[in-house]
Amino acid sequence: MKIGTRGSPLALAQAYETRDRLVAAFDLPETAFEIVIITTTGDRVIDRPLKEIGGKGLFTREIEDALLTGDIDLAVHSMKDMPVLQPEGLIIDCYLPREDVRDAFICPTGRNLSEMAPGTKVGSSSLRRRAQVLVAHPQLEVVEFRGNVQTRLRKLDEGVAACTFLAMAGLNRLKRTEVITRALEPEEMLPAVAQGAIGIERRRDDSGAAMMLEAIHHGPTGQRLAAERAFLAALDGSCETPIAGLAELQGGTLRLRGEILRPDGSERLCDDRSAPVEDGAELGRAMAVDLLAQAGPDFFDWRG
Numbered sequence: 001m002k003i004g005t006r007g008s009p010l011a012l013a014q015a016y017e018t019r020d021r022l023v024a025a026f027d028l029p030e031t032a033f034e035i036v037i038i039t040t041t042g043d044r045v046i047d048r049p050l051k052e053i054g055g056k057g058l059f060t061r062e063i064e065d066a067l068l069t070g071d072i073d074l075a076v077h078s079m080k081d082m083p084v085l086q087p088e089g090l091i092i093d094c095y096l097p098r099e100d101v102r103d104a105f106i107c108p109t110g111r112n113l114s115e116m117a118p119g120t121k122v123g124s125s126s127l128r129r130r131a132q133v134l135v136a137h138p139q140l141e142v143v144e145f146r147g148n149v150q151t152r153l154r155k156l157d158e159g160v161a162a163c164t165f166l167a168m169a170g171l172n173r174l175k176r177t178e179v180i181t182r183a184l185e186p187e188e189m190l191p192a193v194a195q196g197a198i199g200i201e202r203r204r205d206d207s208g209a210a211m212m213l214e215a216i217h218h219g220p221t222g223q224r225l226a227a228e229r230a231f232l233a234a235l236d237g238s239c240e241t242p243i244a245g246l247a248e249l250q251g252g253t254l255r256l257r258g259e260i261l262r263p264d265g266s267e268r269l270c271d272d273r274s275a276p277v278e279d280g281a282e283l284g285r286a287m288a289v290d291l292l293a294q295a296g297p298d299f300f301d302w303r304g
């Protein structure tokens with residue numbers, strides 16, 4: 001079986017984790033799987049802000065094309081980067097156990113944001129993190145900070161910014177936890193929808209792949225993502241809108257926290273409610289509808 005993935009060290013770590021779980025579940029040799037690296041537009045165009053290149057699926061289109069043509073059989077994705085709808089003929093119904101959902105604050109001087117002088121540069125290319133920082137610390141300046149985890153850490157060393165944020169999940173998977181200054185609890189920085197979750201995509205009609213993936217699917221992660229992604233879908237969320245969302249299981253109950261922000265950080269609207277697990281998708285949808293009603297039509301407008 002061919003497992004497709006982007007070529008970044010984090011993407012590769014996620015592909016190897018997927019392969020290892022399949023190898024263990026079916027007692028197969030590693031050679032039963034081939035890891036196929038696919039370069040996406042998002043990987044190729046590294047000199048422009050993501051929001052300028054635009055469009056959904058910047059990091060996924062070429063991988064999904066390879067699935068559809070049969071060049072690969074499985075595709076491993078960070079669910080945080082996945083559009084809510086998959087192309088006709090493809091499906092994601094397998095999730096690995098979710099990693100730490102929190103964001104890490106990374107600051108070589110060890111200073112907190114509230115201790116930083118006005119105008120201090122915070123590096124982030126995430127609209128969500130940018131807006132969340134500016135809501136709480138309007139005196140700071142958020143500067144574009146693209147590249148994979150290694151590149152961003154190098155930019156910090158070079159002084160491009162005083163601090164940055166990275167997902168704990170990525171740092172854990174890359175075994176780079178020594179760079180973490182502090183893990184931020186959801187109360188402080190609500191993570192992106194699906195942060196820390198890996199999903200595996202396949203052709204809808206590939207029953208062999210379906211059978212393999214069923215054996216490694218983590219149900220609770222699937223239930224949490226159903227609520228979070230329904231929330232995102234109902235907001236028509238793309239990577240151009242500052243949205244945060246986190247669902248957690250408490251017994252048979254799903255607690256969903258959601259947040260939308262104006263891109264300039266001048267306003268934040270949030271919600272926190274619970275429902276039985278089986279109603280997760282409806283919980284996400286209803287929260288989105290209510291937040292949108294509060295926000296009004298120009299909420300996500302850059303000119304605000």
Ligand SMILES: NCc1[nH]cc(CCC(=O)O)c1CC(=O)O
Pocket residue numbers: 078079080081165166167168169170194195196197198
């Ligand atoms: N947008 C890039 C991206 N996609 C997934 C992760 C981290 C791993 C994850 O959240 O699963 C990252 C980097 C980051 O935000 O630090």
